[in-house]
Amino acid sequence: MVYFVGAGAGDPELLTIKGKRLIDQADVIIYAGSLVNPAVLQDVKPDCRIYDSAGMTLEEVLAVMEQAEQEGKTTVRVHTGDPSLYGAIREQIDALDERGISHAVVPGVSSFLAAAAALEKEYTLPDVTQTVILTRMEGRTAVPAAEQIESLAKHQATMILFLSVGQIEELVRRLCTSYPADTPAAVVYKASWPEQKIVTGTLETIVEKVKAAGITKTALVAVGRFLGDAYTLSRLYDKTFTHGYRQGSEA
Known part of the structure; x- marks a missing residue:
């Protein structure tokens, strides 16, 4: 077996x-x-x-x-x-x-989940995004034409990029074809390892920060407004919201 x-x-x-x-x-x-x-x-x-x-x-x-x-x-x-x-x-x-x-x-705990834990962020925030895109830039392994970074960036969803930090400058250039330059971004090196390192910024600043940190591999790039501070509270715990396990009260 x-x-x-x-x-x-x-x-x-x-x-x-x-x-x-x-x-x-x-x-x-x-x-x-x-x-x-x-x-x-x-x-x-x-x-x-x-x-x-x-x-x-x-x-x-x-x-x-x-x-x-x-x-x-x-x-x-x-x-x-x-x-x-x-x-x-x-x-x-x-x-x-x-x-x-x-x-x-x-199954195991993916590094993209460990990265969210390291950042203490939620990838799917109400009225921000409910979609997470897991992808990578092409390298020695090709990426299908329909899945090019520019195409995926049009959704402006939470995007987690594997195997791409070594091309961070080109990656950011392509992301910025749709994401605004002030979109929050983070790079998590070796999430959950003792040598874990986190670099945060925006698409406008992340390249220089990553270069200064000397990160060239074994890191995830996370992009999206989920890293920001603006979001709507979940209706799940809203006292006025009724669901199968709780009767909501009047506002």
Whole structure:
């Protein structure tokens, strides 16, 4: 059996209980060493075989899984954050299906959620935005033409950009085709790690601030008015609002 486990954003305590149990009981672990906090593996079994996939090809990863399966061992494939986001698990799952190897996915706390916690902000504020766009700029991996930054920016929704801080200047230029220059922006480096760093500003100022902080990778860029101070109070807790669990009073 192969389990794909989301290791969370970095803090080992953000592992799910299920993910922690599977990692600690695994016979074989394959983890993304360039991104996953090694502390996540601190309680593994002494005889657990551990492979760092940072230098491995897909074929090498699958070979390890196949060997473990032949030996009747449990493999845990540890991905950073939640494996459904930029985790490249689909190709692994399809290959396992071709080989008749059973598998399951255990979700994790994505870095975009850890970033919101670090900022102590809510991505969906009443009368500000009710939409969160998770995306990235093209790099060595292309982005579909319909999902170019300029197109997505037209919505002026909350936007969280993965794998893009290294192109912060170009990113901001493209965002500003629709977002006003005074739109709040933040960059969260290694959310939830001990070395976490937060840079805040506006689209007009964030580039220089990020450069001054020396942040070039392993960071999320967050853009939108959710970072501001203007919003409407939720109707959920409004004393005049009636819903299925409470009768509202008169204003």
